[in-house]
Amino acid sequence: MAAAKMIDLIRKAGVVGAGGAGFPTHVKLDAEVDTIIANGAECEPMLEVDQQLMKHKSKEFIIALEESRKLLSAERAVIALKSKYKEAITSIKKIIEDYDQIEIFEMGNFYPAGDEQQIVYEVTGKIIPEGGIPLMVNTVVINIETLLNVYQALNSISLTQKYLTVNGEVNNPQTLKVPLGTPLKKIIELAGGAKVSDYKLIDGGPMMGKLVSEDDSVTKTTKGILVLPADHKLIIDRSVPIENDIRRSIAVCCQCRACTDVCPRNLLGHSLEPHMVMRGVAYGIDTDQDIFTQADLCCECGACDTWGCPMGLHPRRIIIEVKKQLAKNGYKRENNQEVEAVHSMYEIRKIPVERLVSRLGIREYKSHLPFSEKEINVDKIELPLQQHIGAPAESVVQLGDSVIAGDLIAKIKTDSLGANLHAAIDGTIKLLGESIVIER
Known part of the structure; x- marks a missing residue:
């Protein structure tokens, strides 16, 4: 298919990144790179959309991956996924026998494996510059569900449906396909209803997901809905006013730098040190702009909160607030650096997902959920x-x-x-x- 026609079809269909910030896909694919990575690593615990699509929709997303590879003039297409996704790997291997330039890259079960900067380093060995994007190292990263939507777009089908995982305190946790705009209250009903009367919803996963209301609706970037008791720690932590977090940090932070030691961006060699941002907030440091503007390098993964801080503080929430204030006042980080090497402890400090799930208090919830494409009437x-x-x-x-x-x-x-x-x-x-x- 001609490049201009393919880009136009994707643009007309309204395809955006199916998770994260929702970057328009017709713009992302309008480039030339060495490598395209299909991201099937699925960062968050409890979410299974991409894992299940790789198993059940392998042919469709691989066709889209090959067409995208040609569009980008890429020499190499890589499907990056966790080695524990055995059924998905089996399905993919059967299809890619006919594609010489598509390969599988198996990753460990660590967090945040699906972060695009992390996955670029794992697959290519290249480190994206601070504050940069994969294009800077001749790479494009695209989500599995996004590729499935590209496949639909190439067949002149617009983006109107969304796959999402419903998990937590519901009677029938599952991954299902629903119309965009479906109320979250309806999603809970489709999962058999809530098992508890007093519950809250997280849109996304337990690490990076945001609190939402059941009156909100499914969007193009919704990957999952996690239903938790209102008194669950993950809910309480997200409900605390930011002013309280700042006061506690000023009073309690002992500058042990554990948050920095586990920061995935720091381990990639980026000059982000969450403990220094905490220090700056606590002591009102205003002589070194770099202390605060380094907050722009944060991917908001929450490793510093959940895995790092021994005092139960929330460096991630404070860094997010610093980023908001920087944007409000027009400050931008101007000294982003090229990175020559990852931290010497990069491999040792990867966060094991199984232990993370225990620490999050969500081990009781199911994995390997049913997958349904039953038509939903809304x-x-x-x-x-x-x-x-x-x-x-x-x-x-x-x-x-x-x-x-x-x-x-x-x-x-x-x-x-x-x-x-x-x-x-x-x-x-x-x-x-x-x-x-x-x-x-």
């Missing part, structure tokens, strides 16, 4: 105009319009970074604003 959906990095899409429908699933309802702003949005169910436009509501 009567009402809510689709935010911004489900991606860049500018919100612009509505192209009016109140009262009738739409069918797949119809374009909002498009990319002219000459701006963004993604199109399509109706995920048949129905009528009931509300326009920052979101579009459709009812059957």
Whole structure:
């Protein structure tokens, strides 16, 4: 397929990264690189979407990977996944026998294996410069589900469905496919309902996921919903006001630097030292801008909080707040460095997922969940105009319009970074604003 046509099909379909920040895929694939990495390592415990798609949808995502490799003029395509994904590896090996330039790279079961900077180093041995992206080392990283959406786009099918794992305090934890915009309350019902009356929801995994309401809806970047008791430590930690965290840090932080010792970015050789940011916040250091601007290097993985700090403090939350204040005041890190080598303790300090799960207090919840593609009927959906990095899409429908699933309802702003949005169910436009509501 011609490059321009392929890019146009992906753009029209509204494909963005299926996890994380939702970078528009038509922009990511408009480049030339040496290597494309299909990221199947699945960073977070309890989430199984990519693992299961590699098993059940291997042919489709591998076709998309090969087409993407050609588009990028890449010499090498690598499917990077954890070696424990035995069934997925078996499925993939059967397919890639026909593809000379696609290979499998097996990784250990450590956190955060799916972080794109981590996976680039593991696969290529190259270290992305501080504050950089894989393109800087001639590499593109793309998620497995994103590749499946690329496959759909190349067949002129717009992005209207989302795979997600529902786990935790539900009667029937599973991975399922739902229309974009499905209310999270409906997701809980589809998983057999909650097993406890007082619960909270995390959108994403236990490490990097955010607290959400059951009135929120599934977006293009939703990878999982974790249902936990309201008094679970993971919920309480996310509910504490940031002012309390800062006061506790000022009073308690002993500068042991355990948070820095386990920081994945620091272990990759980047000059991020969470304990120094904590020191700066505690003592009001204003003579060394670098102490604070290094916060921009943080990937917010939470290793410093959960695995590092022996005092129960939250360096990650404080660093996120510092990043917000830097952005608000227009400060940018200007001295990002090229990195020559990883930390000497890089291999030794990888975080074992099994021990992490125990520390998080979620070992009781199931893994190897059922996978379902059963068609889900939803009567009402809510689709935010911004489900991606860049500018919100612009509505192209009016109140009262009738739409069918797949119809374009909002498009990319002219000459701006963004993604199109399509109706995920048949129905009528009931509300326009920052979101579009459709009812059957």
